[in-house]
Amino acid sequence: MAFVAFADQDHEQEHHDPQTFLTKYVWSQDHKVIAIQYGGIAIFVGLIALVLSILMRLQLGFPNTFAVINPESYYQFVTMHGMIMVVYLLTALFLGGFGNYLIPLMCGARDMVFPFLNMLSVWFYLLSVLILLASFFVPGGASGAGWTLYPPQSIAPGTPGVDLGIILMLVSLGVFIVAATMGGLNYVTTVLQARCKGMTLMRLPLSVWGIFVATILALLAFPALLVSAIMMILDKTIQTSFFMPAMISAGEQLSYNDGSPILFQHLFWFFGHPEVYIVALPAFGLVSDVLATHARKNIFGYRMMVWAILAIGGLSFIVWAHHMYVSGMNPYFGFFFATTTLIIAVPTALKVYNWVLTLWQGNIHLRVPMLFAIGFIFTFIHGGLTGIFLGNVVIDLPLSDTYFVVAHFHMVMGVSPVLVVFASLYHWFPLMSGKMFNETLGKWHFWLTFLGAYSVYLPMHYLGFQGVPRRYFSMGNTDFLPESAQMLNASITVSAIILALAQLLFFINIFISLRSGKKAKPNCWGATSLEWLTPDQPPKHGNWAHDLPEVHRWAYDYSVPGQEQDFTPQTVPASEVPVGRDHGVTHEDT
Amino acid sequence: MTITLIFLAVIMATVITWLLRQTINTQPWVSNSEADAASGVSLNTNPQAIGLTTFLAVATSMFALFASAYTIRMTMPDWSPLNEPLVLWVNTGFLILASIAYQWTTSVALNSSIKKIKIGLIASGVFSLLFLVGQFSAWQDLIAQGMYVSTNPAIAFFYVLTAMHGLHLIGGLYVWARSMIKVTQGIESNEVIRVSVELCTVYWHFLLLVWALLFSLLIST
Numbered sequence A: 001m002a003f004v005a006f007a008d009q010d011h012e013q014e015h016h017d018p019q020t021f022l023t024k025y026v027w028s029q030d031h032k033v034i035a036i037q038y039g040g041i042a043i044f045v046g047l048i049a050l051v052l053s054i055l056m057r058l059q060l061g062f063p064n065t066f067a068v069i070n071p072e073s074y075y076q077f078v079t080m081h082g083m084i085m086v087v088y089l090l091t092a093l094f095l096g097g098f099g100n101y102l103i104p105l106m107c108g109a110r111d112m113v114f115p116f117l118n119m120l121s122v123w124f125y126l127l128s129v130l131i132l133l134a135s136f137f138v139p140g141g142a143s144g145a146g147w148t149l150y151p152p153q154s155i156a157p158g159t160p161g162v163d164l165g166i167i168l169m170l171v172s173l174g175v176f177i178v179a180a181t182m183g184g185l186n187y188v189t190t191v192l193q194a195r196c197k198g199m200t201l202m203r204l205p206l207s208v209w210g211i212f213v214a215t216i217l218a219l220l221a222f223p224a225l226l227v228s229a230i231m232m233i234l235d236k237t238i239q240t241s242f243f244m245p246a247m248i249s250a251g252e253q254l255s256y257n258d259g260s261p262i263l264f265q266h267l268f269w270f271f272g273h274p275e276v277y278i279v280a281l282p283a284f285g286l287v288s289d290v291l292a293t294h295a296r297k298n299i300f301g302y303r304m305m306v307w308a309i310l311a312i313g314g315l316s317f318i319v320w321a322h323h324m325y326v327s328g329m330n331p332y333f334g335f336f337f338a339t340t341t342l343i344i345a346v347p348t349a350l351k352v353y354n355w356v357l358t359l360w361q362g363n364i365h366l367r368v369p370m371l372f373a374i375g376f377i378f379t380f381i382h383g384g385l386t387g388i389f390l391g392n393v394v395i396d397l398p399l400s401d402t403y404f405v406v407a408h409f410h411m412v413m414g415v416s417p418v419l420v421v422f423a424s425l426y427h428w429f430p431l432m433s434g435k436m437f438n439e440t441l442g443k444w445h446f447w448l449t450f451l452g453a454y455s456v457y458l459p460m461h462y463l464g465f466q467g468v469p470r471r472y473f474s475m476g477n478t479d480f481l482p483e484s485a486q487m488l489n490a491s492i493t494v495s496a497i498i499l500a501l502a503q504l505l506f507f508i509n510i511f512i513s514l515r516s517g518k519k520a521k522p523n524c525w526g527a528t529s530l531e532w533l534t535p536d537q538p539p540k541h542g543n544w545a546h547d548l549p550e551v552h553r554w555a556y557d558y559s560v561p562g563q564e565q566d567f568t569p570q571t572v573p574a575s576e577v578p579v580g581r582d583h584g585v586t587h588e589d590t
Numbered sequence B: 001m002t003i004t005l006i007f008l009a010v011i012m013a014t015v016i017t018w019l020l021r022q023t024i025n026t027q028p029w030v031s032n033s034e035a036d037a038a039s040g041v042s043l044n045t046n047p048q049a050i051g052l053t054t055f056l057a058v059a060t061s062m063f064a065l066f067a068s069a070y071t072i073r074m075t076m077p078d079w080s081p082l083n084e085p086l087v088l089w090v091n092t093g094f095l096i097l098a099s100i101a102y103q104w105t106t107s108v109a110l111n112s113s114i115k116k117i118k119i120g121l122i123a124s125g126v127f128s129l130l131f132l133v134g135q136f137s138a139w140q141d142l143i144a145q146g147m148y149v150s151t152n153p154a155i156a157f158f159y160v161l162t163a164m165h166g167l168h169l170i171g172g173l174y175v176w177a178r179s180m181i182k183v184t185q186g187i188e189s190n191e192v193i194r195v196s197v198e199l200c201t202v203y204w205h206f207l208l209l210v211w212a213l214l215f216s217l218l219i220s221t
Helices: A009-017 A021-026 A030-059 A071-107 A115-137 A163-192 A205-240 A261-294 A301-316 A331-359 A368-391 A393-399 A403-433 A439-466 A485-514 B001-024 B047-073 B087-109 B114-144 B153-183 B188-221
Strands: none
Touching: A021 A301, A030 A071, A030 A115, A071 A115, A071 A163, A071 A205, A071 A261, A071 A403, A115 A163, A115 B001, A163 A205, A163 B047, A163 B114, A205 A261, A205 A301, A205 B001, A205 B047, A205 B153, A261 A301, A261 A331, A261 A368, A261 A403, A301 A368, A301 B001, A331 A368, A331 A393, A368 A393, A368 A403, A368 A439, A403 A439, A403 A485, B001 B047, B047 B153, B047 B188, B087 B114, B087 B188, B114 B153, B114 B188, B153 B188
């Protein structure tokens, strides 16, 4: 059939296309615009959190040199940095950003199933971000309770931001959860009900699988945060005693009775641990697609990759108390949670092996997205291995309050997902913008980021072994530490500043490429999945021309023996090009 | 956390079993004409029903977590059980009636009788409002007895649980109002109205079930 642009099909259709600037770019119900809005807001708050981390590092590397950083503001920086990075940057970017952009395109749908709800989702997200940022400017400032917001200290006098700061934080989280739920309903329904003809679940790219299962986790886990936020707001504002124990503060008996701080910890980590996988599973999915495309090879063990995602998703709900070993628990519970934690390493390791085996004998193109994807394998193995240490109660107890834990979780759920974010942004940038990015700048960006991240976090492991405590504004009575520990701390700070500045290269690259980058060829990486097969690049409203695509194969027919082209798009029928394993080429032929 | 874990085990088992059945014996790397003909729709129902079911899972997760928090908090020494206001029994009756009314509306909606649908909707709306008014009067009762939110944890939970349940019902009434408008204006097709009524019925049954479980948790402790 001759190509007819979506907007030209018929008059009725035309009416559905957004006409004005406002409906096109602001109150848009188009999943691609919403994705970019989500991404833009997330990266904006992420940069604020990055600046906060540099301020923390300045204090740690060069104690008491900077007058603006006092103990109160230091704790506010810690809290806001953690919360923003985990929830408002990574969760929002992976689900709201990549989920929104890729799900309909990869499934072969015109849009999300509930576009209006999708638009509401991004506006609620923006509202939650504004409420959170407002807490910097209220009397007393933002909360300084640490990102885990543990009571009683999060709402007891003496903690920074104990008045309005903590309330705004909790309200903002509530609004965020509403936004995430509205988005989540869309992602689940779209994946289940709006795929194009021939797109069975097992023909979906792993990106969709990762985002889909992460969404299910988010939908089931976020309520735990909502429940704890509601009860904590009541404890704070009308002195209920859900979490707050009887306590004396500054010589005065507070009006609380026998509340259970441990109850909060259970609720918080019941959300908090799945949250790790809400961030990790989309990253696993996206990186799988980037690796397969740039290695020109089918992903190794596709079916196992899907099952591993499901297994990790299921297991992630029964490991939460490994965050609470130091709170004290029945040894049998400790044993249970240590065991489940170590079991989750099995499907995770399986994924890592499969990524490495995908690279093996692949035709690897070390382009920028691929560099970031391979970088991820390194940092993820690194962070994952230290996780196996910390999953054991006896090892966790001495290391829990040291830099070792900071190094562990930053490697595994800071650096690793962020490397995937960059891999994905570079990989899909030509599709989203229609322009190519600057390869040289991109490579500089990768090497400075990758080496920078290692020079920040690798030394922290050693500091942790030596017993350098985390969460401290200044070291205090730590005579047992050699002086070199402080030198190492200073070097980490310098590395962190270089690492942060290196991120400017990314923004410069995007800016230059959007203005004067080369026009990207359609399907510039030679990918097989549907998002690259739209009639326009970037895809227009409605994504596809008159007819929706029809799928005849999985998303990984790369380098099929006997074929001229080293990739076969999902829409090519088996009658034209045999499907992957049906290639008919025997070992003798090759 | 036992309640939450049981609930979660059920949901995760359902989801994972279903997904495994979709993916088990599938070899996507070979050609498959059956898969080529697959419609891309996983479940034989409309998207709104999937959206609602997903939302019900989210809401169940939230109420299960509240219930878990309740049982954990109960074990602390300052817990003193609450004497639930008797009006709650009457309210429960109203909610049951609202559910029955909705069920009846669904059954008449199949026969496309707009007038009957209208009667059914009005009845369920009125019973739901009576339930809300009744819940509010239960709050008034407690306040009159000097039992405020911060008086003791059992009362605090009572206020919070009834408020969360009430808010969900108010959300349902918003959709109910939209159905009412559709029915009154008569612009929408009977099919649209029928779907809307059916989904509301499921939601009302869900809220009744949640209330029954919450209420039994409250009175048994």
